[in-house]
Amino acid sequence: MLIHIMYPDNKYDFVREFMLGSLIEDGKVLKFRRSSGWVSVGEEPVRLEKPHYHYYGSEKRSIAVSHPFKHI
Numbered sequence: 001m002l003i004h005i006m007y008p009d010n011k012y013d014f015v016r017e018f019m020l021g022s023l024i025e026d027g028k029v030l031k032f033r034r035s036s037g038w039v040s041v042g043e044e045p046v047r048l049e050k051p052h053y054h055y056y057g058s059e060k061r062s063i064a065v066s067h068p069f070k071h072i
Contacts, residue, residue: 002014002015003016004032004033005020005031006038007028008027020032
């Protein structure tokens with residue numbers, strides 16, 4: 001999906017949806033268009049995708065010892 005954006009130099013462009021978050025974080029977008037209208041970055045709430053961190057250490061969570069469907 002393409003998102004209509006406005007750069008800080010007031011030029012307009014279309015970018016792919018997955019690029020929007022990093023452009024906003026890098027300060028390269030002044031506004032972007034939602035279905036409800038234009039959103040001014042820094043003036044209105046913007047929900048950014050949270051980064052996905054991977055844990056590469058040993059597993060420390062315990063495994064359930066009882067069967068979830070077994071009633072005692």
